Each structure stands twice: as structure tokens, then as C-alpha cells.
Amino acid sequence: MNSIQLEKNISLANFTTWRIGGPAEWIATPKNHKEIQFLITWLNKKKIPCNIIGAGSNLLINDKGIKGLSLCMRELKGIQIDKNTGIIEVLSGEMLPTLARKAASNGLHGLEWAVGIPGTIGGAVVMNAGAQGHCISDYLESITTVSLNGEYKIIKATDLNFGYRYSLLQDEKLIVVSARLKLESGHSESKIRQITKNNFKHRLKTQPYKYQSCGSVFRNPEPLKAAKLIEAVGLKGFRFGGAEISKIHSNFIINANKASSYDVRELIKHIQKQVFDSYGILLETEVKQCGFEI
Ligand SMILES: Cc1cc2nc3c(=O)[nH]c(=O)nc-3n(C[C@H](O)[C@H](O)[C@H](O)COP(=O)(O)OP(=O)(O)OC[C@H]3O[C@@H](n4cnc5c(N)ncnc54)[C@H](O)[C@@H]3O)c2cc1C
Numbered sequence: 001m002n003s004i005q006l007e008k009n010i011s012l013a014n015f016t017t018w019r020i021g022g023p024a025e026w027i028a029t030p031k032n033h034k035e036i037q038f039l040i041t042w043l044n045k046k047k048i049p050c051n052i053i054g055a056g057s058n059l060l061i062n063d064k065g066i067k068g069l070s071l072c073m074r075e076l077k078g079i080q081i082d083k084n085t086g087i088i089e090v091l092s093g094e095m096l097p098t099l100a101r102k103a104a105s106n107g108l109h110g111l112e113w114a115v116g117i118p119g120t121i122g123g124a125v126v127m128n129a130g131a132q133g134h135c136i137s138d139y140l141e142s143i144t145t146v147s148l149n150g151e152y153k154i155i156k157a158t159d160l161n162f163g164y165r166y167s168l169l170q171d172e173k174l175i176v177v178s179a180r181l182k183l184e185s186g187h188s189e190s191k192i193r194q195i196t197k198n199n200f201k202h203r204l205k206t207q208p209y210k211y212q213s214c215g216s217v218f219r220n221p222e223p224l225k226a227a228k229l230i231e232a233v234g235l236k237g238f239r240f241g242g243a244e245i246s247k248i249h250s251n252f253i254i255n256a257n258k259a260s261s262y263d264v265r266e267l268i269k270h271i272q273k274q275v276f277d278s279y280g281i282l283l284e285t286e287v288k289q290c291g292f293e294i
Contacts, residue, residue, distance in 0.1 A: 004028060004035050006069070012061045015053050015072060017118060018255050019212045020264065021061025022291070024051075024070035031075050033146055033177045040150045040175070043069055050148070051290055052175060054123030055095065058214050062291030063261045071175065073122050081106050086185040087141075092122030092176045096129065096136075103183055104192045110139045110183035112195040116203035117215070122176040126169045127286075128162050132199070137162035139181045145174040152177070165219055165286055208246040211254035217268060218251055218283040226283055227251035233274040240267040265292075 006028050012021035026048075030036045043050050049068035053059065076093030083106045090099055096119050100111040113131040117124065124136045125143055140157040147153070161168040169176065203209065218226035230236070230250040237247045241263030244256040253267055268285060276282050 004030060004038065012053070012056075012066065012070065015070075016056030016059050016061055016214070017212060018056075018060065018214050018259070018264070020063070020255060020259060020261050021056075021059075022063045022065030022261075024065060025067050026069040027072055028069060029072045029075045031077075033144070033152055036071070036146045036175055036177065037150045037152060039069070039071065040146060040148060044149065052122075052173075054093070054120035054126075055118055057117075057119045058123060058127055058287055060214065060261055060264055060287050060289045062289075064291060066291040073120055073175075076122075076177070081108070083107065084185060086110075086183040088181040088183065089178060090121050090181065091178050092120060092125070092143075094121050095119070096121060096124050100196060104196045105189065107187050107189040107192060108183035108185055109187040109192055110134075110181075112192060112199055115196050115200045116207075116209075121179050125160075125176050125179055126167055128165055128167050130165070135162075135165075136181075137167070139183055141180045141182050143179045144177045146177060147174050164222065170288075206249060208248045208252050208254050211246065211252075211256070213246070213252045213254045214287045216251040217253050217285060217287050218271070219286045221281050221283065224281070225251075229275045229279060229281065229283070230271055233271075233278050235271060235274060238267075238270075240270060243267045245271070261292075265289075 006026050009023045010027045012024050013019050051066050051070045053072045073093045076091045078091040080089040086108050096114045096117050100114040103111045113134045117129050128135050128137050142156050144154050220226050227250040235245050236250050238245045242257040242259030243263040244254050246252040246254050272283050
């Protein structure tokens with residue numbers, strides 16, 4: 001167990017889809033829950049703060065970096081699928097599109113919407129990621145977690161208080177180790193694969209996939225759409241420093257040219273002000289911000 005490697009002063013830019021962020025004081029990439037428990041116990045003893053990173057597809061990290069240990073989950077991998085019952089056991093570092101494709105090739109219906117969301121299973125559970133009217137909590141039975149005092153436990157999905165892009169895990173810091181999902185079995189494999197493929201094609205057309213981004217920056221103030229409001233105040237294509245409001249989808253901020261976290265945060269504030277001044281609506285961010293005193 002004590003072979004787990006800690007690295008010092010590693011840039012976190014490559015750990016986010018925005019490619020923005022300063023160094024982690026320390027970083028570790030655990031491969032199983034025992035390693036996580038070991039690390040957490042050590043952190044507690046030393047009173048070192050801990051920050052969790054999945055695929056970094058919904059994270060804005062401060063250019064100044066993050067103090068303490070960044071726990072990178074992307075090597076916690078493993079998928080078990082029971083084709084007959086539709087039960088899937090998956091470790092939290094697996095990527096959602098990988099799981100969606102595996103489910104499709106096993107004739108399991110339910111995750112066709114998930115193929116274009118570049119996050120891990122852990123991040124998807126925390127964020128209750130979703131698209132096209134579906135979200136991960138629709139298919140989740142339970143998760144296993146490690147708490148910040150090192151306790152390993154199973155939590156039922158019904159105890160996670162899921163809502164629109166929300167789970168209790170956003171307020172109560174627990175490390176998601178694995179998830180148990182139940183999909184519908186017995187469907188035509190080729191049909192599910194076709195729907196999955198079409199969904200991905202649709203995303204490529206409607207979202208700035210070639211650019212570095214974090215997906216939607218703001219939560220939709222339901223029933224309204226944040227993108228429509230941003231467009232309505234004339235900000236499509238607006239730039240601050242290297243950060244730009246996408247011309248393809250106005251709720252995406254892209255890293256157009258070496259954007260810093262400062263550029264992105266200034267752009268976020270500008271959007272919020274313009275939309276508030278015109279419509280009296282304060283857009284809330286969906287993206288999680290790390291290393292800032294917000
Ligand atoms: C091009 C693009 C398209 C996107 N489209 C969508 C979409 O259609 N729908 C949607 O919902 N989202 C979308 N997103 C946003 C993002 O992919 C999701 O929110 C995703 O679920 C985040 O997962 P992650 O692993 O990247 O989490 P991260 O961004 O790494 O982390 C997000 C939060 O979860 C926490 N976290 C991550 N893993 C764990 C873990 N194992 N245990 C405990 N906490 C953890 C982090 O600390 C952080 O608070 C998109 C992003 C991009 C870049």
C-alpha cells in the first residue's frame with residue numbers, strides 16, 4: 001500500500017478539459033479504495049486538505065494552483081456488466097462514454113444520451129450529469145464511497161437527494177469509489193448502437209467539440225435556457241483575454257487562446273451582469289471552481 005506515489009508541484013492544466021489551472025501542491029492517482037483509505041488517513045493525520053478530480057470536465061482551477069493533495073480518480077478503472085439483468089458495477093474513474101458504448105454493445109438500453117459527456121462515472125454521479133431529459137440518477141442503484149475520515153460505505157441512490165445537476169455529494173464531501181447501475185436488458189444491440197451514434201453526431205454539430213471547454217458553464221434557469229439568454233444580450237462570440245463565448249453554443253466558454261482562470265472568471269462575471277441587467281435573472285454556474293476564495 002505504501003507504494004502509492006505522491007508527486008509534487010504538477011500542473012493541473014492537463015487534468016482539465018479547459019486546459020487551465022496552476023500546479024497541485026501534491027497529486028496522487030489511487031487505483032483502488034484501499035489506496036484511497038490509506039491516503040485519507042494520512043491526510044487527516046497531517047491536516048492536509050484534499051481536492052478530488054475526475055476527468056476535470058466540469059472544473060475551473062485557479063492559475064495559482066491548489067494547496068494540499070489533489071486526488072485524481074482517472075486510474076480507478078473496471079467495469080462489470082451482467083447482460084441478462086442489466087446490472088453494471090463500475091469503478092468511478094471509468095469514462096461515461098466508454099461505459100455508454102459498452103452498455104450499447106451489450107444490448108443494454110438507458111445510457112444512449114451519455115456518449116458525448118467527457119466525464120468519469122464519479123463526476124457524473126456528483127454532478128448528476130445528464131442530457132436529452134435523462135440523467136445518471138435515473139439508472140443509479142447505489143454507490144460505494146470513502147468519507148474524509150476514511151470510512152468505506154455503500155449509499156443508496158435514493159439517499160443522495162438528486163436534482164437537476166445536483167446531488168448531496170456536492171455539499172457533503174465523500175469520495176465516490178464505484179457505482180451500481182441498472183439498465184434495461186433485452187433490447188436490439190444494433191438499434192441502441194445506432195441511437196448512441198446519432199446522439200454523438202448531433203453533439204458534434206451543436207457543440208464546440210473541437211475546442212477546449214467545460215461544457216455548459218451555467219445552469220439553465222428553468223424553464224429558460226442560459227444559452228438563449230446569453231445570445232439575447234448579444235454576447236455570442238464575445239471574448240475576454242483568451243476566453244471566448246462559443247459562436248456555436250453560447251453556454252460554452254472556450255479556451256480560444258491560452259486563456260487563464262482569470263479570463264474565464266471575468267467572462268463569467270460579465271455574462272452574469274449583462275443577463276441580470278437585461279432580464280433580472282442571475283445565472284448560476286454549473287462549473288465547479290477550485291482553489292479560489294469564492
Ligand atoms: C464538451 C463537454 C460537453 C459536456 N456535456 C455535458 C452534458 O451534456 N451534460 C452534463 O451533465 N454535463 C456535461 N459536461 C460537463 C461534465 O462533463 C460533467 O459535469 C461530468 O459529469 C463531470 O465529470 P468529471 O469526471 O469530469 O468531474 P470533474 O469535473 O473532475 O469534477 C466535478 C465535481 O465532481 C467532483 N468529483 C469528481 N469525481 C469524484 C469522485 N470520484 N468522488 C467525489 N467527487 C468527485 C469534483 O471534486 C468536482 O466537484 C460537458 C463537458 C464538456 C467538456
